[in-house]
Amino acid sequence: MFDIKWIRENSEAFDAGLARRGYEPSAAKLIALDDARRSHITKLQDAQNRRNAASKEIGKAKASGDEAAAQAVIDEVAKLKAFIQVGEEEERKLVAALDEALAVIPNLPHDDVPDGEDEAGNVELRVVGEKPVFSFNHKPKEHFELGEVHGGMDFSTAAKLSGSRFVVLKGQIARLERALGQFMIDMHTQEHGYTEVSPPLLVHDTALFGTGQLPKFEEDLFKTTGDHYLIPTAEVPLTNLVAGEILAEEELPLRVTALTYCFRSEAGSAGRDTRGILRQHQFQKCELVSITRPEDSLNELERMLSCAENVLKKLGLHYRVMTLCTGDMGFGARKTYDIEVWLPGQDTFREISSCSVCGDFQARRMNARYRLKGEKQLGHVHTLNGSGLAVGRTLIAVMENYQNADGTVTVPEALRPYMNGLETIG
Structure with a gap:
C-alpha cells in the first residue's frame, strides 16, 4: 500500500x-x-x-x-x-x-524487472542440472498415472469426500509426501538459519489485508465464519507476526519458516490442470519469510532463492530459474523469481517455487516498523516470501523424474533417512 x-x-x-x-x-x-x-x-x-x-x-x-x-x-x-x-x-x-x-493498487516493479504482459515475457536466468535419461523406451508417465496404478493416489474417493481438486494419498506415496515436508523444514531450519513456526491456519481478514490478498483476491480464498479465512499460504500468518510491531534494528533480518496446509479456491484457474495434484484446493507448502532493513532486502531475495534452489539440488532435480516480467508478478511483489522444475511426464518445466521481495508494500498495510539503532526515527521494514518448496509439486517431480520401467519410483538418497531406508516405492 x-x-x-x-x-x-x-x-x-x-x-x-x-x-x-x-x-x-x-x-x-x-x-x-x-x-x-x-x-x-x-x-x-x-x-x-x-x-x-x-x-x-x-x-x-x-x-x-x-x-x-x-x-x-x-x-x-x-x-x-x-x-x-x-x-x-x-x-x-x-x-x-x-x-x-x-x-487495490499493486506494488511497483523494480527497475531491473523485465517488461512484459504475461508469462511469455519472463526471462530465463539460469538452468541447473540435466533432464533424466530413462532406461525404458516408452513415454514417461505422469504422476497421477504412476499413483493410480499402485493405488497411492485415490481421486475418486477424494471426490466423494470433498469434490474435485482433492486427493487421498495412501501408503508409500503418503509417506513420501510426509518425508518431503520434513526434509524441507529440517533443511531450512538446520542449514539455512530459519526459525520454525507452527502458525494458525485460520486468520482474520485484517491479516489477509496486510499481505495483500484482500480485498482484491477474495474469490481465491475460503471464508469460514465471521471474519476468518483459511490461509492460502503460510506467508499470511508468518508475515503478520510483525504486524503493528516496532522491531529493533538489531533484530533484523528476521527469518521464519513453516510447513503448513494451504487452501485456495483456484477461482481464477478454472479448467487448468484438472488432472492430478498440480493444482489442488488443499496442499502442503514449506514457506519462507524474511523481514529485513530496506537496504538489505534485494540481497535477501537472492539468499532466499538460493535456499529454495538447494532443496532441488539435494533431490537431484533438473530446474530453471525465471525472472518474472511486470505483467506476471504477484500483486504485492516488486521483483519475483520463479523456480520451474522439469516434469518428464508433461515434457515441460512447471513452477515449484516463487520468491518475491515486496519492499515496504506489505509493511505499510500492516504497520510493521523498526527503530534505527541509536535513533528515535522509525522506518517500515521490508518483507519477502518464498516457497521452499511446494510439497505436492515436489512429490510430482520426484515421482516423474525417478520413475522406473515397471512403474515403481526410486526414492532419492536425500529422502531415504525419512523413509526408514526405503529405496523404492510402488
Missing part, C-alpha cells in the same frame, strides 16, 4: 510504474480523493474552532446581560455542532474512499 504523500511527490514515477504493470494512471484520481478529504477536514477544523470560540462568547454575553446576543451564539453553536456531527461521518467516508482506492 502506498503513502498518498509519496504519490503526490512522485506522481509521474507512480503512474509510470503502474503503466509497466498494465494499469491505468491513478495518481490524479488518488490525489483528487485526498484533496477532497483535506478540504473537508479543513472545514471541520474551522467549524470546531468557531464552536470553541463561540462557547466562550456565550458566557461573556450572559455576563453583560445581553440575552439576545447570547441566544444568537447558542443557536450558532447548535448549528455548528450538527454540522460537525454530520461532517465527522463524511470525513470517515472520504478517508474510507481513499483507503479503498489505495488498497
Whole structure:
C-alpha cells in the first residue's frame, strides 16, 4: 500500500510504474480523493474552532446581560455542532474512499524487472542440472498415472469426500509426501538459519489485508465464519507476526519458516490442470519469510532463492530459474523469481517455487516498523516470501523424474533417512 504523500511527490514515477504493470494512471484520481478529504477536514477544523470560540462568547454575553446576543451564539453553536456531527461521518467516508482506492493498487516493479504482459515475457536466468535419461523406451508417465496404478493416489474417493481438486494419498506415496515436508523444514531450519513456526491456519481478514490478498483476491480464498479465512499460504500468518510491531534494528533480518496446509479456491484457474495434484484446493507448502532493513532486502531475495534452489539440488532435480516480467508478478511483489522444475511426464518445466521481495508494500498495510539503532526515527521494514518448496509439486517431480520401467519410483538418497531406508516405492 502506498503513502498518498509519496504519490503526490512522485506522481509521474507512480503512474509510470503502474503503466509497466498494465494499469491505468491513478495518481490524479488518488490525489483528487485526498484533496477532497483535506478540504473537508479543513472545514471541520474551522467549524470546531468557531464552536470553541463561540462557547466562550456565550458566557461573556450572559455576563453583560445581553440575552439576545447570547441566544444568537447558542443557536450558532447548535448549528455548528450538527454540522460537525454530520461532517465527522463524511470525513470517515472520504478517508474510507481513499483507503479503498489505495488498497487495490499493486506494488511497483523494480527497475531491473523485465517488461512484459504475461508469462511469455519472463526471462530465463539460469538452468541447473540435466533432464533424466530413462532406461525404458516408452513415454514417461505422469504422476497421477504412476499413483493410480499402485493405488497411492485415490481421486475418486477424494471426490466423494470433498469434490474435485482433492486427493487421498495412501501408503508409500503418503509417506513420501510426509518425508518431503520434513526434509524441507529440517533443511531450512538446520542449514539455512530459519526459525520454525507452527502458525494458525485460520486468520482474520485484517491479516489477509496486510499481505495483500484482500480485498482484491477474495474469490481465491475460503471464508469460514465471521471474519476468518483459511490461509492460502503460510506467508499470511508468518508475515503478520510483525504486524503493528516496532522491531529493533538489531533484530533484523528476521527469518521464519513453516510447513503448513494451504487452501485456495483456484477461482481464477478454472479448467487448468484438472488432472492430478498440480493444482489442488488443499496442499502442503514449506514457506519462507524474511523481514529485513530496506537496504538489505534485494540481497535477501537472492539468499532466499538460493535456499529454495538447494532443496532441488539435494533431490537431484533438473530446474530453471525465471525472472518474472511486470505483467506476471504477484500483486504485492516488486521483483519475483520463479523456480520451474522439469516434469518428464508433461515434457515441460512447471513452477515449484516463487520468491518475491515486496519492499515496504506489505509493511505499510500492516504497520510493521523498526527503530534505527541509536535513533528515535522509525522506518517500515521490508518483507519477502518464498516457497521452499511446494510439497505436492515436489512429490510430482520426484515421482516423474525417478520413475522406473515397471512403474515403481526410486526414492532419492536425500529422502531415504525419512523413509526408514526405503529405496523404492510402488
